[in-house]
Amino acid sequence: MGNTHDDPAAFASLLDGVEEKLFGALPDETWVYPGHGRDTTLGAERPQLPEWRSRGW
Known part of the structure; x- marks a missing residue:
């Protein structure tokens, strides 16, 4: 998702944005290219x- 420099x-x-805008809006079949x-x-x-959320990165 990107480096947040230990913040x-x-x-x-x-992560909130990724969950809302990607995982919340698109179906499981959506391919992603990291x-x-x-x-x-x-x-x-x-x-x-x-x-991801629990480990903080």
Whole structure:
């Protein structure tokens, strides 16, 4: 999602936006093309959201 330089508030804000604007608006079948790593779908990544939030990056 991007580097927030160890700023928990900035990370939370960024993740909130990703959840709302991507995961909340598009179907699980939507392909995403990250800047690194393999292509994936929102459905494959959705289960990771709680982990991302809890670890803070």
